[in-house]
Amino acid sequence: MKVREVLGRSDYALISGLIPSGARVLDLGCGDGALLEWLKANKQVEARGVELNRELVQRAIARGVTVYQGDLESSLRDYPDQAFDYVILSQTLQETRQPLAVLNEMLRIGRNAIVAFPNFGHWRVRVNHLFSGRAPRTNLFPFEWYDSPNIHFLTVIDFEELVKKQGWKVERRMFLARHRRVETSPNWFAEVAVYLFRQPG
Amino acid sequence: MITETQYARFDALKLDAGETLRDVQVAYETYGRLSEHRTNAILIDHAFTGDAHAAGIDHEGKPGWWDNMIGPGKAFDTDHYFVICSNVLGGCRGTLGPSSIDPATGKPYGLRFPGVTISDMVRLQKLLVDHLGIERLLAVTGGSMGGFQALEWAVAYPDAVEACIPIATTARHSAQQIAFNETGRQAIMADPDFLGGDFYDKKPPARGLSVARMIGHITYMSDESMREKFGRRLRDRQDFSYGFEIDFEVESYLRYRGSQFVGRFDANSYLYITKAMDYFDLAAGYPSLAASLERATSRFLVISFTSDWLYPSYQSQEIVNALRSRNHDVTYCELSSNYGHDAFLVDIGEQTEIVKGFLAKCTREFRGLEARQ
Structure with missing residues (x-):
């Protein structure tokens, strides 16, 4: 069975493709544990999750996923160095208070980090903003400014620059729009960007 | 079954x-x-x-x-x-x-x-x-x-x-948890019927044990659950007694729970087990x-x-x-x-x-x- 059919989220499909069998995986903001459950069943990974929302945590536990109910940012410091092979942060980076601290912690506790984020540089966002003169609202950013969980808006270029500045080594970068891969001008056309990266050396 | x-x-x-x-x-x-x-x-x-x-x-x-x-x-x-x-x-x-x-x-x-x-x-x-x-x-x-x-x-x-x-x-156990236990133990040992723990052929230290249980019961509930369960409701009366009879529902409940406990629990066990918890x-x-x-x-x-x-x-x-x-x-x-x-x-x-x-x-x-x- 295709992971996309199970999970229905295109970034999940990509992420599962990046993870080898038997890996130790931590999913930050794991929701109801669907991705971890799939990875456990199909890739025999050692799966752990962190999720703040009580109802989602309960659903994850009920499906047999190891999950910690707590705040993602404050929970990271308790994990020992290099405890995981892959630390996943899917569609949550833009909601964290201190994204750089989170990314650094991910690379401390994991050998590899996988980050998926919505691209604020997508042409539809830009057009929407240019012509409405308001905070952009698109299918990817459907919230009003006052009830949006997104507090940091970043684009593909922004993330590339940060990677360069931090000296991280990108193993894979993938871009998506409407569940299809984007090959050219990702900062214009990608709705979601997925990066697999690690510390150099 | x-x-x-x-x-x-x-x-x-x-x-x-x-x-x-x-x-x-x-x-x-x-x-x-x-x-x-x-x-x-x-x-x-x-x-x-x-x-x-x-x-x-x-x-x-x-x-x-x-x-x-x-x-x-x-x-x-x-x-x-x-x-x-x-x-x-x-x-x-x-x-x-x-x-x-x-x-x-x-x-x-x-x-x-x-x-x-x-x-x-x-x-x-x-x-x-x-x-x-x-x-x-x-x-x-x-x-x-x-x-x-x-x-x-x-x-x-x-x-x-x-x-x-x-x-x-x-x-x-935290200081607060030890404190509640100690209060219960003191209630038992302060009962004249406690007799240094050798009460078995006489009557048990019922008053002390039931006070200990009342304290315990308060800690097992929450402010909200007590408010919902009892509120300030009076027990079988329209007005205050202006004495020390049971006025409030919650008083009645705690006394009942306390006295019921005496029948099924040993005062010495209370002391030993609470100490084990505190240690x-x-x-x-x-x-x-x-x-x-x-x-x-x-x-x-x-x-x-x-x-x-x-x-x-x-x-x-x-x-x-x-x-x-x-x-x-x-x-x-x-x-x-x-x-x-x-x-x-x-x-x-x-x-x-x-x-x-x-x-x-x-x-x-x-x-x-x-x-x-």
Whole structure:
């Protein structure tokens, strides 16, 4: 069975493709544990999750996923160095208070980090903003400014620059729009960007 | 189902305090059937005043104290699991304790009973589990003081515990928890009927024991649950008595609970067991809580409740964070409930769902003794 059919989220499909069998995986903001459950069943990974929302945590536990109910940012410091092979942060980076601290912690506790984020540089966002003169609202950013969980808006270029500045080594970068891969001008056309990266050396 | 309390006897039990108890009787009950490979056994540890009768109906028609969690189709599903519950050492419900007869004198031990600890209780349970022929428990679980024992099991006998489910509990008693216990003990010892613990052939220190129980009951509830249950409602009257009769519903409830308790619980057991709780510190002898949990190999499911102020969530989180810092397999959820500390006994809907899911996983992934080398 295709992971996309199970999970229905295109970034999940990509992420599962990046993870080898038997890996130790931590999913930050794991929701109801669907991705971890799939990875456990199909890739025999050692799966752990962190999720703040009580109802989602309960659903994850009920499906047999190891999950910690707590705040993602404050929970990271308790994990020992290099405890995981892959630390996943899917569609949550833009909601964290201190994204750089989170990314650094991910690379401390994991050998590899996988980050998926919505691209604020997508042409539809830009057009929407240019012509409405308001905070952009698109299918990817459907919230009003006052009830949006997104507090940091970043684009593909922004993330590339940060990677360069931090000296991280990108193993894979993938871009998506409407569940299809984007090959050219990702900062214009990608709705979601997925990066697999690690510390150099 | 009618359940029968059974008894096992062991020649000797060495205690943390240095003494050795002889001819140690343990009361226990079992529910469900032990599987052929003996991999489906779950040990339930009771809380402070609980007993071995955890599930089913006894001969007097009384349901077990966790009957809503143990039975066919319930969280601890007796169609799948073999469930064991025993009365703790120092108790008064069939296991050796201060109200038992001291073979040296032919009279009840009273305060001549040696001091006991949570690890003594667990050492005795291990004898029982061995006696039942179970090498490795699928799970050890309990709420409150039952959680202490579950944690102690995971650290003391890591090879014998596949999964550990401590609920509404802590790795060590705080000053506040010790304070409540001490207040209860003082109430008992201040009762003129206490007689230095040698009251067995006279009347029990009923007033002291019931005051102790009243205090306990307050700590088991929450501000909100008391407001909902009693509010300021008056008991069978329209106006205040302007005396010291029962005015309020809550007074009536506490007095009733207190006096009811006297009939079923031994004042000396109250003293011994609360002391055991106060002595409990999983990290004692280790540089940190995390270091004490280093030995544990179990998977953990830790549960706390939002309105539990006796064993607040931060104490569960301490356990969880210590486990995470050693990269143990630990699942944690703070369940939402208004019932205070009692939640693990009464508000069991969500608890049931997560315990079921967790146990199903632990059954699927049960690690045999060889596989863990």
